[in-house]
Amino acid sequence: MTEELSYKTLTELRKLLDNKTISSLEMTKYFLSRIKTLDKNFNSFVTVTEEVALRQAQDADDFISSAGENPFLCGIPYASKDLFCTKDIRTTASSKILDNYKPPYDATVTEKLNAQKSVLLGKTNLDEFAHGSSTETSAYGASKNPWDNTRIPGGSSGGSTAAVAAGLTPWATATETGGSIRQPASLCGLSGWKPTYGRVSRYGIIAMASSLDSPGAVANNVEDLAHLAEIMSGRDEKDSTTGNIAVPTYAKNLSADMKGIKIGVPKEYFVDGMEDGVKQRVMEAIKEYEKMGAQIVDVSLPYTKYGSLVYAIVCPSEVASNLMRFDGIRYGHSTSEAKNLLEVYEKSRAEGFGDEAKRRILTGTYVLSAGYYDAYYKKAQKVRSLIIKEFADVFKKVDILACPSSPNVAIKLGHAKDNPLFGYIADQLNIPGSLAGLPALSIPCGFAEPQGEALSSSNGVGLPVGLQIIGPQWGEQVVFNAGFAYQQVTDWHKKHPSIK
Amino acid sequence: MTLHKFFRICYNFCMLTKEEVLKLAKLSRIALSDAEVEKFQKNLDTVLGYVDELKKVDTEGLEEVNQVTGLVNVQREDKAVMAENHAEIFAQAPEIKDGYFKVKAIL
Numbered sequence: 001m002t003e004e005l006s007y008k009t010l011t012e013l014r015k016l017l018d019n020k021t022i023s024s025l026e027m028t029k030y031f032l033s034r035i036k037t038l039d040k041n042f043n044s045f046v047t048v049t050e051e052v053a054l055r056q057a058q059d060a061d062d063f064i065s066s067a068g069e070n071p072f073l074c075g076i077p078y079a080s081k082d083l084f085c086t087k088d089i090r091t092t093a094s095s096k097i098l099d100n101y102k103p104p105y106d107a108t109v110t111e112k113l114n115a116q117k118s119v120l121l122g123k124t125n126l127d128e129f130a131h132g133s134s135t136e137t138s139a140y141g142a143s144k145n146p147w148d149n150t151r152i153p154g155g156s157s158g159g160s161t162a163a164v165a166a167g168l169t170p171w172a173t174a175t176e177t178g179g180s181i182r183q184p185a186s187l188c189g190l191s192g193w194k195p196t197y198g199r200v201s202r203y204g205i206i207a208m209a210s211s212l213d214s215p216g217a218v219a220n221n222v223e224d225l226a227h228l229a230e231i232m233s234g235r236d237e238k239d240s241t242t243g244n245i246a247v248p249t250y251a252k253n254l255s256a257d258m259k260g261i262k263i264g265v266p267k268e269y270f271v272d273g274m275e276d277g278v279k280q281r282v283m284e285a286i287k288e289y290e291k292m293g294a295q296i297v298d299v300s301l302p303y304t305k306y307g308s309l310v311y312a313i314v315c316p317s318e319v320a321s322n323l324m325r326f327d328g329i330r331y332g333h334s335t336s337e338a339k340n341l342l343e344v345y346e347k348s349r350a351e352g353f354g355d356e357a358k359r360r361i362l363t364g365t366y367v368l369s370a371g372y373y374d375a376y377y378k379k380a381q382k383v384r385s386l387i388i389k390e391f392a393d394v395f396k397k398v399d400i401l402a403c404p405s406s407p408n409v410a411i412k413l414g415h416a417k418d419n420p421l422f423g424y425i426a427d428q429l430n431i432p433g434s435l436a437g438l439p440a441l442s443i444p445c446g447f448a449e450p451q452g453e454a455l456s457s458s459n460g461v462g463l464p465v466g467l468q469i470i471g472p473q474w475g476e477q478v479v480f481n482a483g484f485a486y487q488q489v490t491d492w493h494k495k496h497p498s499i500k
Numbered sequence: 501m502t503l504h505k506f507f508r509i510c511y512n513f514c515m516l517t518k519e520e521v522l523k524l525a526k527l528s529r530i531a532l533s534d535a536e537v538e539k540f541q542k543n544l545d546t547v548l549g550y551v552d553e554l555k556k557v558d559t560e561g562l563e564e565v566n567q568v569t570g571l572v573n574v575q576r577e578d579k580a581v582m583a584e585n586h587a588e589i590f591a592q593a594p595e596i597k598d599g600y601f602k603v604k605a606i607l
Contacts, residue, residue, distance in 0.1 A: 088588070104588035198569040211567060240574040241567060306557060309550040320528065327529075329601055331592035341604045346531040358530055362521070362544055365528045376551055381564030383557050388565060437568035473568075 006167025024075030097352025107204025125159030154184030179430030186466025197437030201236035264398035277448025320364025405466035
């Protein structure tokens with residue numbers, strides 16, 4: 001029976017553990033052995049935490065055999081993006097500067113998952129400090145797409161999505177700043193949740209751009225994500241940007257009734273250069289909603305085109321500021337070549353940071369330096385307010401927005417590197433929502449052939465396409481409902497790559 | 501002009517001087533090799549061109565966004581709590597002495 005474990009939903013795994021069909025230890029060993037035999041093809045893990053996993057699984061089994069109810073995630077294995085601090089467990093942000101870093105504390109999300117008695121299988125690969133959309137800027141090599149391992153899994157949460165898509169873990173944590181959950185979930189054919197900014201605590205998650213960073217999750221279906229959202233969300237004293245709004249019982253409240261729901265289709269999200277196959281699949285998905293009784297409304301968000309420009313200024317500014325903490329003195333890589341303090345800073349950072357991190361730090365420093373702050377950063381933050389208002393206005397007319405998560409299916413490895421703008425262009429569909437702090441999902445809605453390069457021979461179905469659903473601020477429930485409804489009438493989320 | 505083309509043009513033509521890049525490197529506390537200076541002169545960054553595009557947007561009278569949550573004056577009690585993980589914190593440092601982080605001479 002263990003052969004069938006790899007793509008079970010969390011609800012199914014919960015049942016297997018509760019009725020003692022399988023122990024957490026057996027389940028954990030199953031996934032660990034899959035990682036051992038298969039991950040060489042995908043490079044989705046930076047660190048596999050076998051010892052921790054076996055100990056946590058034993059602990060969960062002891063708890064399960066005692067009287068009383070089990071927490072929803074008790075004994076269920078998961079993987080965590082290597083940006084989430086895990087106490088005493090190596091946490092690298094996929095950067096050489098943190099190669100040996102063992103955090104002295106847990107992220108709030110890690111704490112919540114530990115309190116549930118989750119089992120940590122390992123830490124997943126990402127673009128260095130989440131700077132990218134392909135995992136190719138990782139200091140530990142690129143991850144590969146399980147649907148065709150000559151292609152990118154997307155990024156920056158590409159290690160998490162590759163691991164879930166390959167059935168190496170039932171779910172994984174992920175983070176978004178401007179598309180880093182939705183885009184890789186889309187390219188790997190998974191369900192991914194980007195929360196409302198402030199819904200999930202950022203405490204203990206290595207910072208990228210603090211006004212945008214949103215920790216979320218990727219899983220095999222939307223119902224799983226609704227459960228995870230309940231567990232991961234909530235006010236945290238250690239992150240003063242978390243909202244005081246009560247966390248609904250998202251999973252229990254799930255409703256597939258789409259009658260009368262108004263779905264806006266923003267014309268600006270069907271951009272020039274988008275692949276025809278992607279557009280077709282997304283339009284078919286929107287038709288599916290119409291069949292379910294939803295009302296489709298054409299809407300326009302004219303400020304969309306400024307999203308990438310605002311992001312390109314705001315993001316490196318906040319990156320430069322956040323990455324200043326790496327000084328080679330308190331933790332992280334420290335140079336052996338320095339003669340004085342200044343050289344400790346300059347050489348430790350030169351040796352520790354990769355190319356893209358350096359580029360973003362320098363760019364941000366430029367934008368924030370004297371004489372440019374008002375013209376660049378302040379101007380961008382003013383335009384950002386127009387983007388926020390535009391969304392607020394459109395959500396007076398519609399309940400959710402539907403559009404593609406990515407303009408293309410997964411591209412070949414190496415092709416993003418040639419063009420440093422790949423990220424920004426692909427992120428046009430994700431960035432405006434991120435700037436406004438809105439919740440969103442990407443859910444699989446079919447397959448398409450890539451334009452340009454042919455598929456590798458092992459893949460006969462094409463590559464996954466993702467439907468994006470965006471909701472109003474704090475509107476996770478309506479977003480989950482829409483994703484859940486679609487997955488009741490389609491089975492794209494049940495398709496998995498054939499892995500040998 | 502499509503966004504894609506716009507990015508392309510900026511990518512090719514927006515250049516910083518060598519001195520500008522060296523100044524940024526100094527402010528950023530990153531030692532750059534000569535090859536890196538040359539590279540970052542070329543692709544640092546499209547940002548230069550963005551501001552011209554953003555200038556076209558009328559933002560007269562608008563406040564800049566510093567956060568999106570709408571939260572105001574988030575406070576907590578100003579109370580000291582004991583950190584129990586001194587040993588783990590110091591274990592991460594490359595050099596410590598007598599319970600302090602050790603640094604090189606300033607000059």
